[in-house]
Amino acid sequence: MPRLTRAIACSVAVLCATAATPVPPDSIPDPTFRRVSVHLGRLEPELVAFRRDLHRHPELSGEEARTARAVADRLRAAGLRVRTDVGGHGVVAVLEGGRPGPVVAFRADLDAVASRAPDPVEFRSVIPGVRHICGHDLHTTIGVALGLALAAVRQDLAGTVMLIFQPAEERATGARAMLADGVFLERRPVAIFALHTAPLESGTLAARPGGMMAGRDVVRVSLNGGGDLSAAAAVVRRAIEATSTITPARRMESAAPDFVLAEAMPARPLGDGLVVQGTVTAADDAARARVRAAINAVADTHGVPGVIARVAYESRVVPGVTNDPALLALADAAIAVALGEGVVREVRTIPPAFSEDFGHFQAEVPGAFWYLGVSNAARGWVGLPHSDDYVADEAAILVGARAMAAAILVRLAAGGPGRATG
Numbered sequence: 001m002p003r004l005t006r007a008i009a010c011s012v013a014v015l016c017a018t019a020a021t022p023v024p025p026d027s028i029p030d031p032t033f034r035r036v037s038v039h040l041g042r043l044e045p046e047l048v049a050f051r052r053d054l055h056r057h058p059e060l061s062g063e064e065a066r067t068a069r070a071v072a073d074r075l076r077a078a079g080l081r082v083r084t085d086v087g088g089h090g091v092v093a094v095l096e097g098g099r100p101g102p103v104v105a106f107r108a109d110l111d112a113v114a115s116r117a118p119d120p121v122e123f124r125s126v127i128p129g130v131r132h133i134c135g136h137d138l139h140t141t142i143g144v145a146l147g148l149a150l151a152a153v154r155q156d157l158a159g160t161v162m163l164i165f166q167p168a169e170e171r172a173t174g175a176r177a178m179l180a181d182g183v184f185l186e187r188r189p190v191a192i193f194a195l196h197t198a199p200l201e202s203g204t205l206a207a208r209p210g211g212m213m214a215g216r217d218v219v220r221v222s223l224n225g226g227g228d229l230s231a232a233a234a235v236v237r238r239a240i241e242a243t244s245t246i247t248p249a250r251r252m253e254s255a256a257p258d259f260v261l262a263e264a265m266p267a268r269p270l271g272d273g274l275v276v277q278g279t280v281t282a283a284d285d286a287a288r289a290r291v292r293a294a295i296n297a298v299a300d301t302h303g304v305p306g307v308i309a310r311v312a313y314e315s316r317v318v319p320g321v322t323n324d325p326a327l328l329a330l331a332d333a334a335i336a337v338a339l340g341e342g343v344v345r346e347v348r349t350i351p352p353a354f355s356e357d358f359g360h361f362q363a364e365v366p367g368a369f370w371y372l373g374v375s376n377a378a379r380g381w382v383g384l385p386h387s388d389d390y391v392a393d394e395a396a397i398l399v400g401a402r403a404m405a406a407a408i409l410v411r412l413a414a415g416g417p418g419r420a421t422g
């Protein structure tokens with residue numbers, strides 16, 4: 001993928017964000033956050049080194065053993081209770097505060113991406129064909145940063161912080177696997193937070209209430225019978241793709257609020273017949289319903305005489321991201337106080353290029369998710385996930401950690417279900 005211009009990068013999702021002026025630590029009203037923020041500042045060299053070590057040793061989905069070990073070792077050394085091998089290589093680290101209160105969670109993802117393109121940074125990957133070009137090394141480092149910095153104020157914490165390090169996000173299977181392995185069974189959080197690197201200027205974040213990432217559906221149409229199966233497959237493929245309101249080439253651009261992007265693969269044999277499989281990225285449930293009806297209509301009319309078509313439509317195989325409005329508003333207000341007004345920008349559209357399986361956690365407990373700006377226009381870095389020349393500004397590690405610390409502290413302070421008894 002060619003280097004994106006700043007204008008295109010900015011059009012992906014939000015207002016073209018320029019750097020915001022950070023709040024000096026002395027002027028932060030909450031003394032606990034102030035101590036966390038100062039501690040994070042002291043930790044920065046260690047955090048950058050930790051991130052670069054992960055960047056040099058990226059691991060694909062399902063293979064995150066070394067990354068998980070690095071996280072578990074560091075957080076155990078800081079006194080957190082750590083459980084490993086949760087839903088694969090998932091790690092859960094728990095920090096009990098000194099005072100009663102609810103459980104609040106932060107989720108990071110561990111895995112990297114297959115890429116043979118040369119890494120532009122000095123601390124390049126030593127694993128052939130694998131690179132951290134989605135920024136999960138930053139997310140993981142931010143999770144570790146939260147564990148280390150919040151442990152320093154443990155006695156002041158009114159509740160428990162749960163840090164969740166998820167494997168296999170790129171395959172969109174890790175969140176579900178961790179839930180199936182009981183990540184919330186022992187202690188159920190009242191809220192969960194997460195963030196993802198994005199091509200916004202470093203120093204900023206962006207979010208919106210409600211739908212923020214579309215998620216993906218999978219449709220399979222099986223074709224059997226005595227008619228011309230290949231001709232029927234062609235009809236079905238055209239019918240799936242005809243539901244698109246944007247083209248694949250426009251997936252990186254701003255989209256209309258009710259967009260559909262549908263793509264169908266060539267038919268493959270299945271038993272005596274053929275099957276056509278497609279993916280559908282739909283902005284909302286109304287758009288999703290339109291696609292479903294259109295594909296069902298083609299199947300009902302059989303497309304081609306003599307062919308029997310059966311449709312299997314699975315909604316939200318990748319669940320996307322849906323932000324809890326009240327939780328996001330509470331957290332955004334705290335981030336604005338902690339990091340400065342204007343640090344959190346408003347996402348205007350749901351970009352069809354991005355998806356996430358964080359929605360599986362949000363289906364269990366209220367959640368909020370932000371894009372974390374990692375671009376740096378002055379240095380020519382555009383942190384567009386999965387692009388060959390992805391480079392993230394490491395200053396974003398502290399921005400993300402401070403923002404998530406502010407969100408966690410304000411949600412703990414808001415109270416809610418306390419410690420499990422017995």
Ligand SMILES: [Zn+2]
Binds near residue numbers: 134135136385
């Ligand atoms: Zn990612």
